[in-house]
Amino acid sequence: MKLIVGLGNPGSDYELTPHNAGFLAIDRLAEVCGAQGSNRRGRALTAKTTLAGQDVLLAKPDTFMNLSGLSVVALLHELELDQPATDLIVLYDELAIPLGQLRIRERGSAGGHNGIKSILSSLGSDEFIRVRIGVGKPPTVTGREIKAGGTDYLLSPMRKMMLQELDVVLDDAVRAVETILKDGVKKAMNEFNRKVTGEPAEG
Numbered sequence: 052m053k054l055i056v057g058l059g060n061p062g063s064d065y066e067l068t069p070h071n072a073g074f075l076a077i078d079r080l081a082e083v084c085g086a087q088g089s090n091r092r093g094r095a096l097t098a099k100t101t102l103a104g105q106d107v108l109l110a111k112p113d114t115f116m117n118l119s120g121l122s123v124v125a126l127l128h129e130l131e132l133d134q135p136a137t138d139l140i141v142l143y144d145e146l147a148i149p150l151g152q153l154r155i156r157e158r159g160s161a162g163g164h165n166g167i168k169s170i171l172s173s174l175g176s177d178e179f180i181r182v183r184i185g186v187g188k189p190p191t192v193t194g195r196e197i198k199a200g201g202t203d204y205l206l207s208p209m210r211k212m213m214l215q216e217l218d219v220v221l222d223d224a225v226r227a228v229e230t231i232l233k234d235g236v237k238k239a240m241n242e243f244n245r246k247v248t249g250e251p252a253e254g
Contacts, residue, residue, distance in 0.1 A: 052130055053107045055080065055228060056095075057124055058143040058166035060206075061113045069186035070205040072144035072217065073166075074111050076184060079221040080228065081109055093126035099114035119166040120173025140231060142224060144205070145169065147186030151216045153223055155231070155240045156181050172226040180225050180236050184220060 059065065059074030066074075077201065081088050086100035088109055095110040108130060109144035112122035123139070132138035136157070144165055148154055158178045171177055209217065223243065232241040 052132065053105055053108065053138055053140065053232065054126055054130060054132055055102075055107050055125075056110045056112065056126070056142070056217075058116060058119050058141065059111060060116050062076055062110075065206065066171075067214065068206050069144050069146075069150075069213075070116065070211060072184040072186055072221075073142045075113050075217070076142040076221055076224045077109050079225055083225055084109075093129050093177060094122040095126060097126075103229040104216045105232050107232070116166045117171075118167035118169055121168050122136050124173045127142055135174055135176060136180075139179040140178060140182065140228060141167070141170065142182045142228075144186045144203070145183035146187045148183055149187045150185050150213060151220050152185040153227060154183045154185075154244050155227060155236065156183065157224070157236055157240075172214070180231060182231075184217075184224055186217070 055077070057073035057077030059071035065071050077088065080102065081098050081100070084100040084102055084229065086098040086109065088096045088098040088111060090097045093110065094114050097114045098109045100107060100109060108126065109124070110126055112119045114122045129137060143164060145154070145164070145174060147162060157180055160177065161171055167181070170179070186205070226237050227243045
């Protein structure tokens with residue numbers, strides 16, 4: 052059994068915001084598998100299904116983003132999964148990556164993402180597989196000030212054009228998870244990771 056968690060905030064107000072890219076990825080995975088994410092366990096909406104020939108539990112924590120780790124740890128314990136480095140895959144939004152791209156990593160810092168900070172704190176380890184879904188936008192110049200996407204942007208509904216771009220990368224996220232499950236994370240990283248100009252170094 053593998054635990055696949057998407058990060059986001061519950062509630063219709065947040066449904067189509069950039070910060071909910073992880074939830075949207077889980078919805079896409081459930082759709083591909085013909086699963087319904089309607090069960091509640093481990094402080095999350097979950098669906099047990101099969102993906103790439105493996106049993107998986109898809110989960111969307113209902114703790115809100117900042118407490119995602121509480122749900123992740125509860126689910127790992129309930130499923131008796133004691134190797135997060137191989138048993139856990141987390142999908143989430145990443146401002147440092149442009150919309151339309153994704154990156155996979157095996158470990159590292161939270162990079163300012165509160166959901167990942169919570170998981171790191173709750174797990175006591177930074178070793179778990181992450182599929183980072185790009186939601187970044189080019190900075191805009193207002194007078195002499197340069198503004199990039201921040202909290203307001205992350206929690207604001209996406210416009211139609213953004214949703215169209217995200218729709219494509221959600222399909223990539225599904226294929227990335229399938230590749231991780233079938234061929235391992237190294238193969239998936241080689242296939243899906245792209246160098247992103249201006250992206251911070253892996254930490």
